[in-house]
Amino acid sequence: MSFFTxxxxxxxxxxxxxxVALPAAHADEQYFPLQSYRVGPYAAGGTGFFGGFxxxxxxxxxxxxxxxxxxxxxxxxxxxxxxxxxxECYERQKSHAGAAAWNPLxxxxxxxxIDRITADKVPLITVNHGRxxxxxxxxxxxxxxxxxxxxxxxxxxxxxxxxKEGGIDKLKGKKIVVLxxxxxxxxxxxxxxxxxxxxxxxxVQQIEVPHPGNEQQSQWLTIRRTKPDFVVLRGWGVMNPVxxxxxxxxxxxxxxxxxxxxxxSEEDVIPAGDAAKGYTAITTQASGNSYPVVQEIVKTVxxxxxGNLEDKSRIGSVYHNLGIVNGILNVxxxxxxQEKFGHRTLTGDEVRWGFEHLKLxxxxxxxxxxxxxxxxxxxxxxxxxxxxxxxxQQWDGKKWxxxxxxxxxxxxxxxxxxxxxxxxxxxxxxxxxxxxADADAVAATN
Amino acid sequence: xxxxxxxxxxxxxxxxxxxxxxxxPLLVVSFAYIVVPLxxxxxxxxxxxxxxxxxxxxxxxLNILTGYAGQVSLGxxxxxxxxxxxxxxxxxxxxGLPLVAxxxxxxxxxxxxxxxxxxxxxxxxxxxLAVSTLAAQFFVQWALTKFSWFSNDSASGVIDAPKxxxxxxxxxxxxxxxxxxLTVVVIITFLAHRLVISQTGRNFIAIRDNETAARIIGIPxxxxxxxxxxxxxxxxxVAGVIWAFAYLRTVEPAGFxxxxxxxxxxxIIIGGLASIRGxxxxxxxxxxxxxxxxxxxxxxxxxxxxxxxxxxxxxIVLGALIILFLILEPDGLVALWDRVRRRLLLAWQSS
Numbered sequence: 001m002s003f004f005t006x007x008x009x010x011x012x013x014x015x016x017x018x019x020v021a022l023p024a025a026h027a028d029e030q031y032f033p034l035q036s037y038r039v040g041p042y043a044a045g046g047t048g049f050f051g052g053f054x055x056x057x058x059x060x061x062x063x064x065x066x067x068x069x070x071x072x073x074x075x076x077x078x079x080x081x082x083x084x085x086x087x088e089c090y091e092r093q094k095s096h097a098g099a100a101a102w103n104p105l106x107x108x109x110x111x112x113x114i115d116r117i118t119a120d121k122v123p124l125i126t127v128n129h130g131r132x133x134x135x136x137x138x139x140x141x142x143x144x145x146x147x148x149x150x151x152x153x154x155x156x157x158x159x160x161x162x163x164k165e166g167g168i169d170k171l172k173g174k175k176i177v178v179l180x181x182x183x184x185x186x187x188x189x190x191x192x193x194x195x196x197x198x199x200x201x202x203x204v205q206q207i208e209v210p211h212p213g214n215e216q217q218s219q220w221l222t223i224r225r226t227k228p229d230f231v232v233l234r235g236w237g238v239m240n241p242v243x244x245x246x247x248x249x250x251x252x253x254x255x256x257x258x259x260x261x262x263x264x265s266e267e268d269v270i271p272a273g274d275a276a277k278g279y280t281a282i283t284t285q286a287s288g289n290s291y292p293v294v295q296e297i298v299k300t301v302x303x304x305x306x307g308n309l310e311d312k313s314r315i316g317s318v319y320h321n322l323g324i325v326n327g328i329l330n331v332x333x334x335x336x337x338q339e340k341f342g343h344r345t346l347t348g349d350e351v352r353w354g355f356e357h358l359k360l361x362x363x364x365x366x367x368x369x370x371x372x373x374x375x376x377x378x379x380x381x382x383x384x385x386x387x388x389x390x391x392x393q394q395w396d397g398k399k400w401x402x403x404x405x406x407x408x409x410x411x412x413x414x415x416x417x418x419x420x421x422x423x424x425x426x427x428x429x430x431x432x433x434x435x436x437a438d439a440d441a442v443a444a445t446n
Numbered sequence: 447x448x449x450x451x452x453x454x455x456x457x458x459x460x461x462x463x464x465x466x467x468x469x470x471p472l473l474v475v476s477f478a479y480i481v482v483p484l485x486x487x488x489x490x491x492x493x494x495x496x497x498x499x500x501x502x503x504x505x506x507x508l509n510i511l512t513g514y515a516g517q518v519s520l521g522x523x524x525x526x527x528x529x530x531x532x533x534x535x536x537x538x539x540x541x542g543l544p545l546v547a548x549x550x551x552x553x554x555x556x557x558x559x560x561x562x563x564x565x566x567x568x569x570x571x572x573x574x575l576a577v578s579t580l581a582a583q584f585f586v587q588w589a590l591t592k593f594s595w596f597s598n599d600s601a602s603g604v605i606d607a608p609k610x611x612x613x614x615x616x617x618x619x620x621x622x623x624x625x626x627x628l629t630v631v632v633i634i635t636f637l638a639h640r641l642v643i644s645q646t647g648r649n650f651i652a653i654r655d656n657e658t659a660a661r662i663i664g665i666p667x668x669x670x671x672x673x674x675x676x677x678x679x680x681x682x683x684v685a686g687v688i689w690a691f692a693y694l695r696t697v698e699p700a701g702f703x704x705x706x707x708x709x710x711x712x713x714i715i716i717g718g719l720a721s722i723r724g725x726x727x728x729x730x731x732x733x734x735x736x737x738x739x740x741x742x743x744x745x746x747x748x749x750x751x752x753x754x755x756x757x758x759x760x761x762i763v764l765g766a767l768i769i770l771f772l773i774l775e776p777d778g779l780v781a782l783w784d785r786v787r788r789r790l791l792l793a794w795q796s797s
């Protein structure tokens with residue numbers, strides 16, 4: 001009898017404890033507001049990137065039950081890559097509790113959000129793109145152009161060309177043409193190419209292709225006259241396949257064209273058909289689905305029918321893998337912040353602290369199943385890019401093949417330029433430069 | 447035009463009911479100044495009211511040109527862009543220039559561009575004029591991208607809006623920016639209202655209804671048309687400043703593309719041509735309706751379909767509803783509003 005009563009009491013109190021604990025457990029969620037774009041002219045990039053991001057978040061939820069038990073949640077708000085829709089989505093989604101970080105994958109939307117997220121103290125991630133000078137964490141505490149900003153990309157491409165020519169001193173006297181998209185994005189790297197040309201002694205000619213870039217005959221005839229040693233393609237959307245096709249038409253060798261980070265996807269080369277064979281492009285994340293983490297996504301997420309991509313042949317494509325890498329970076333930042341602040345829903349400022357301590361060396365990357373998918377990252381409070389490495393892939397007509405080692409951009413050369421630009425911005429906006437001590441002060445409530 | 451008929455009947459009606467005509471606008475404005483800031487949340491201001499105010503003002507501007515003076519234009523977004531970039535540059539390059547002055551100057555710059563691109567209106571009419579105003583759309587956007595001077599040589603060509611200071615007072619935060627935009631819109635709308643009931647406004651209408659007749663009774667057609675372009679572009683330019691400085695807080699040429707021009711044209715067609723109120727009603731529908739649809743869609747079906755499918759279906763629904771509405775009420779929301787009001791008043795009087 002007494003035994004029975006004890007059991008009953010234990011069961012009762014357990015039930016009571018569960019019923020009390022349940023709402024608390026329910027509250028432990030970390031939310032990702034996704035300002036995605038699945039329709040409109042840039043849907044190919046949007047579906048791939050957000051597909052990969054969601055696939056990785058799903059993997060963490062299904063395989064690990066969240067990050068240390070904190071479940072990851074998200075919802076999507078369609079922006080069509082338009083700034084005012086992005087702002088509306090921001091206002092709509094920011095009221096949701098427990099927001100970890102914003103990932104709009106659009107320079108325009110990111111610009112419009114900088115003031116807002118800084119006031120709200122939630123990080124803004126612009127992986128592989130964004131405003132170059134937001135690398136300077138002293139001025140932009142909540143903005144993270146992770147892995148690669150446009151200047152590093154430029155430096156990486158020039159270093160690759162140097163390696164191909166047999167050393168940085170061999171660049172002297174070489175001729176490089178940069179074919180850029182006639183938009184703010186396309187023009188962002190003009191000064192840095194000029195600077196590198198001066199420093200290394202090559203000549204650079206930068207030719208604009210007016211938006212959208214579906215007619216490039218005159219530009220390529222100019223290139224044929226100049227006979228450059230390399231052409232850098234800084235394209236976007238339809239401009240890329242047209243460039244490759246026109247290059248073949250005027251007889252410029254495709255294997256001497258190097259694409260930048262927004263000219264490097266399957267969607268850029270497949271429409272060009274055979275003309276793209278031999279084309280090389282920079283990337284921070286290799287394509288392909290052989291990496292353990294991609295395999296686990298195929299097995300665990302797509303196996304459970306929860307995969308986000310409708311077209312399964314796009315698993316492991318450049319944009320999908322970028323989404324996965326972005327997922328890894330976001331999740332690991334939360335994990336790092338949880339080690340300091342506790343295994344619970346974090347505030348935006350705590351996640352910001354996590355991003356500022358996001359250090360994944362190659363061993364850690366391998367443990368995450370992403371060896372060779374991307375190299376490493378080393379973010380600090382004042383360096384919000386995190387020294388991402390780049391690699392180059394060549395298109396063989398069917399798939400991308402990695403053709404280089406991991407290459408480091410020349411960060412030491414770029415840093416003073418970035419700091420100068422960021423300090424000018426700070427002066428214009430009246431922002432006080434942050435110090436390491438400021439970065440360690442974390443707001444516990446949103 | 448039937449729009450005039452509704453205007454006249456509205457005037458007759460207000461005489462009959464002995465309510466002064468300034469009462470309704472006054473009530474609306476005081477509600478917007480006093481009640482809205484007290485009850486509204488940041489979503490209301492940032493995502494609904496600020497774009498609504500900017501688009502309404504642009505609608506008022508285009509309505510003067512298209513609704514009153516009868517000149518169709520597809521260059522509205524270009525004039526918005528001209529205004530926004532001009533205000534940015536005045537603010538940046540002229541030391542100590544007050545914000546009010548840079549807004550006025552930016553309107554003047556937009557007006558000057560409007561006059562240049564209004565010149566073809568002396569020879570072209572209707573669709574031909576609309577096509578020629580496309581030139582403004584493409585030229586302004588091209589020039590702003592091509593010459594980085596306009597964006598102060600900023601690396602990516604996207605620029606930050608300055609803080610809104612007027613007479614030492616900073617309009618900060620969502621409510622502050624809303625009050626700033628509201629004040630600009632109220633002042634300009636009042637002036638626009640005075641304009642359309644003045645002799646100049648009557649000249650606009652005369653030219654719209656019959657250019658030859660207008661010329662015969664002695665209206666200077668050339669001057670009046672260019673004046674319409676100038677005033678309209680001035681107002682649209684200021685609307686561009688509100689769009690960039692108060693709403694988005696960032697300026698980039700791509701935000702002022704042809705889509706925006708069409709959006710403003712839809713605002714006045716749906717709201718009602720040749721009516722100041724129409725611009726506000728039309729902008730309200732254009733801003734709020736897609737948001738309501740999208741929120742309803744993601745609330746009801748968000749778990750079933752992905753956001754791309756939802757967005758596509760919202761476009762179909764939105765397009766179908768607009769077509770249906772224009773068939774049922776070709777004179778726009780203003781006519782609908784007046785009819786409803788008339789019915790209600792009649793019912794009230796007879797009871």
